[in-house]
Amino acid sequence: QKEVExxxxxxxVPEGAIVSLNCTYxxxxxxxxxxxxxxxxxxxxxxxxxxxxxxxxxGRFTAQVDKSSKYISLFIRDxxxxxxxxxxxxxxxxxxxxxxxxxxxLNVKP
Amino acid sequence: xxxxxxxxxxxxxxxxxxxxxxxxxKSGHDTVSWYQQALGQGPQFIFQYYEEEExxxxxxxxxxxxxxxxxxxxxxxxxxxxxxxxxxxxxxSSLVGANTGELFFGEGSRLTVL
Numbered sequence: 001q002k003e004v005e006x007x008x009x010x011x012x013v014p015e016g017a018i019v020s021l022n023c024t025y026x027x028x029x030x031x032x033x034x035x036x037x038x039x040x041x042x043x044x045x046x047x048x049x050x051x052x053x054x055x056x057x058x059g060r061f062t063a064q065v066d067k068s069s070k071y072i073s074l075f076i077r078d079x080x081x082x083x084x085x086x087x088x089x090x091x092x093x094x095x096x097x098x099x100x101x102x103x104x105x106l107n108v109k110p
Numbered sequence: 111x112x113x114x115x116x117x118x119x120x121x122x123x124x125x126x127x128x129x130x131x132x133x134x135x136k137s138g139h140d141t142v143s144w145y146q147q148a149l150g151q152g153p154q155f156i157f158q159y160y161e162e163e164e165x166x167x168x169x170x171x172x173x174x175x176x177x178x179x180x181x182x183x184x185x186x187x188x189x190x191x192x193x194x195x196x197x198x199x200x201x202x203s204s205l206v207g208a209n210t211g212e213l214f215f216g217e218g219s220r221l222t223v224l
């Protein structure tokens with residue numbers, strides 16, 4: 001079993017839609033949860049960072065962590081064509097080691 | 111403020127050859143990690159360097175080795191290349207002890223093994 005499982009997509013939505021991206025994980029020791037965005041031919045960039053369970057909002061982006069279910073989500077409101085990218089969930093253990101999901105490719109159509 | 115820079119951006123090698131990839135971390139960062147990203151996959155952790163020593167290692171064979179220099183820059187070496195080593199190699203820098211744990215990635219070195 002992989003440490004982190006991510007819905008592979010691809011996901012295609014119209015501009016303005018609400019997008020939901022999800023990951024599950026198996027290691028209950030994970031305490032730090034992140035979402036990275038990766039544009040084509042670029043390196044990943046950090047979008048959201050959450051410590052432990054709960055919600056965090058930043059503009060049109062909301063990250064949710066449910067440690068009891070080992071499930072994390074990223075919601076994008078009012079999606080824009082510029083949001084088209086691959087979204088990677090990531091988790092960090094107490095030894096500062098990162099584990100990434102396989103990524104969900106999102107296409108927002110104008 | 112220069113971000114993470116990697117070189118070369120693209121390279122082609124044949125099976126059995128050796129390759130060296132280079133990385134300069136973001137200014138002020140002291141830790142460099144290397145990741146392998148196969149097409150359509152997420153980054154897989156190779157190893158992490160801090161204070162010129164390998165601190166952690168992922169599930170990669172000894173053909174993958176690295177080095178960190180006193181100026182915090184780093185190299186990734188891969189010996190006896192296999193077709194399966196074809197991937198995007200990402201360098202990420204961070205600051206040890208930083209609460210956010212943010213990794214800053216370079217744009218990667220795309221290696222093709224023929």
